[in-house]
Amino acid sequence: MSGMADRTVDILLIGGGIASATAARTLRQEGFTGSVLLVGRELDPPYHRPPTTKGYLQGKQSKEDAYIDLPDDVEVLTRTSVMSLDPAAKTAKLQSKEEVAFTHALVATGAMVRRLPLDGANLDGIYYLRAPGNADALRKDAEDAEHVVMVGGSYIGCETAASLTTLGKSCTVLMQEEDPFDRHFGRTAAQHIRGVLESHGITVRGGVDVDAFVGEGEKVEGVRLAGGEVVPADLVVVGVGAQPDVMLARKSGLPIGDLGGVLCDARLQVEGFPGLYAAGDMCEYASVVHGHALRVEHEEHAAAQGATAARGMLGGTDPHTEVPYFFSDLADWLSLEYVGPARDWDSEEVEGSVEDGAYAITYLDAQRKVLGYLSVGGAGDLDAARAAITSGDPVAAA
Numbered sequence: 171m172s173g174m175a176d177r178t179v180d181i182l183l184i185g186g187g188i189a190s191a192t193a194a195r196t197l198r199q200e201g202f203t204g205s206v207l208l209v210g211r212e213l214d215p216p217y218h219r220p221p222t223t224k225g226y227l228q229g230k231q232s233k234e235d236a237y238i239d240l241p242d243d244v245e246v247l248t249r250t251s252v253m254s255l256d257p258a259a260k261t262a263k264l265q266s267k268e269e270v271a272f273t274h275a276l277v278a279t280g281a282m283v284r285r286l287p288l289d290g291a292n293l294d295g296i297y298y299l300r301a302p303g304n305a306d307a308l309r310k311d312a313e314d315a316e317h318v319v320m321v322g323g324s325y326i327g328c329e330t331a332a333s334l335t336t337l338g339k340s341c342t343v344l345m346q347e348e349d350p351f352d353r354h355f356g357r358t359a360a361q362h363i364r365g366v367l368e369s370h371g372i373t374v375r376g377g378v379d380v381d382a383f384v385g386e387g388e389k390v391e392g393v394r395l396a397g398g399e400v401v402p403a404d405l406v407v408v409g410v411g412a413q414p415d416v417m418l419a420r421k422s423g424l425p426i427g428d429l430g431g432v433l434c435d436a437r438l439q440v441e442g443f444p445g446l447y448a449a450g451d452m453c454e455y456a457s458v459v460h461g462h463a464l465r466v467e468h469e470e471h472a473a474a475q476g477a478t479a480a481r482g483m484l485g486g487t488d489p490h491t492e493v494p495y496f497f498s499d500l501a502d503w504l505s506l507e508y509v510g511p512a513r514d515w516d517s518e519e520v521e522g523s524v525e526d527g528a529y530a531i532t533y534l535d536a537q538r539k540v541l542g543y544l545s546v547g548g549a550g551d552l553d554a555a556r557a558a559i560t561s562g563d564p565v566a567a568a
C-alpha cells in the first residue's frame with residue numbers, strides 16, 4: 171500500500187508514447203494540479219512515431235522535431251520500464267526498484283513489431299521499423315545498398331519504399347494481397363496506389379508468400395518466395411504488422427480481449443479495475459460508435475484515447491466517441507486520410523477523379539450506413555463522413 175511505497179503520485183502514466191503524452195497534456199489543460207509521473211522505457215521522451223518511415227527516414231526531419239511538447243510540471247522518466255503493476259494495491263515497481271503508489275493509472279504500453287520467424291531471420295541487413303533508432307540504422311546501411319526489398323504492402327512497406335526511392339534506392343514491395351492496402355481500402359484505391367508506386371519506379375509484386383531470407387555469409391542477399399524464386403536484396407525491410415504490447419498487463423492480471431488488447435469499457439476503464447485506464451495501440455474498448463469491441467493502431471486515435479482516459483481520471487463519465495482517424499504519406503507523391511474503420515463493406519462510392527489522384531471513397535453496408543471513408547489528395551469531406559459514421563443513419567444514394 172502507499173504507506174510502504176517509495177513514493178506516491180496522483181497519476182501514473184505507464185508507457186512513453188503519444189497516448190500517455192496526450193493524457194499528461196490533457197490533465198493539465200483540464201486544470202489538474204496534482205502530481206503526474208510518466209514512465210517510458212525508450213531512450214527518447216515521448217515523440218511522434220509516424221516520421222520514422224517518412225520525413226525522419228528521408229533525413230528531412232530531426233528527432234527533436236518529432237518530440238511532443240509536455241507541460242514542465244509533468245515528471246518524465248525515460249529508459250525506465252515499469253516491471254510490475256499491482257492494480258488492487260495501486261502500486262507499480264519500476265526498473266530502478268522504486269515502488270510507486272498511485273491513485274489513478276493509465277496503461278499505454280503500445281505495440282511491438284510482428285517478426286517473421288523464417289529461415290535466415292538472423293542475417294544482417296533485415297530491418298523492422300518502430301523507433302527512430304531503427305530508421306537511423308536503416309538509412310546508414312542503405313548508403314551502400316542499391317536494391318531494397320520491402321516485405322509487406324501496407325503502411326510501413328509502402329511508406330518506406332517511397333522514402334527510400336526518394337533517397338535513390340531501387341525498391342521492390344512483396345505482399346500476399348494483390349495490391350497495396352487492398353484489405354483496408356478495396357480494389358479501386360489499391361490499384362491507384364499501386365500505379366503511383368510503380369510510376370515512381372517501385373516494383374510491386376502482389377500475391378506472393380515469402381518463404382525465407384537467404385544469404386551465403388552474414389548478410390542478407392535475397393528473399394525466397396514460396397515457389398523457390400529468390401528476389402535479390404541488399405537490404406530487407408519487414409512491415410508485416412504490429413502486436414499489442416500486453417506483457418505488463420498480462421503479468422498484472424488485466425483482462426485481455428479477443429483482439430489482443432487490454433479489455434476496457436466505453437470510457438476506457440480497464441474492465442474490473444476502477445481507476446485504471448488503457449489507451450492507444452493496446453486498448454481494446456467497447457466502442458459506442460461502432461457497437462462492438464475495437465482496437466486501433468493509429469496515432470491520432472491513441473492521442474484521443476489518452477485525452478478521454480485523462481478526463482475519466484478527473485471524474486468525467488463520457489464514453490470515448492471519437493471516430494478513429496489516420497493518415498499516411500507516400501513521400502510527397504500521395505497523401506491518404508481515413509476515418510472508420512470499416513472491417514468489411516457491401517459497396518464503395520467514389521467521388522472525384524481517381525485518375526487525377528484527388529478522390530474520396532465511401533464504404534457502405536447493405537443498409538447504406540457509412541462504415542468508412544477514404545480521402546486521397548485532400549479530396550472529399552472527412553467531417554461529414556465522421557458525422558455519418560457516428561449517427562449510423564443510412565445515407566441517400568448519390
Ligand SMILES: Cc1cc2nc3c(=O)[nH]c(=O)nc-3n(C[C@H](O)[C@H](O)[C@H](O)COP(=O)(O)OP(=O)(O)OC[C@H]3O[C@@H](n4cnc5c(N)ncnc54)[C@H](O)[C@@H]3O)c2cc1C
Nearest residue numbers: 185186187188189211219220251252280450451467468469
Ligand atoms: C514506423 C511507424 C509509422 C507510423 N505511421 C503512422 C501514420 O502515418 N499515421 C498514423 O495514424 N499512425 C502511424 N503509426 C502508428 C502510431 O504511431 C501508433 O498508433 C502510436 O504510436 C500508438 O501510440 P501509443 O502511445 O499507444 O503506443 P507507442 O507509440 O507504442 O508507445 C508506447 C510506449 O510505451 C513503452 N512501454 C511499453 N511497455 C512499457 C513498460 N512496461 N514500461 C515503460 N514503458 C513501456 C514502449 O516502449 C513505447 O515507447 C505508425 C507507427 C509506426 C511504427
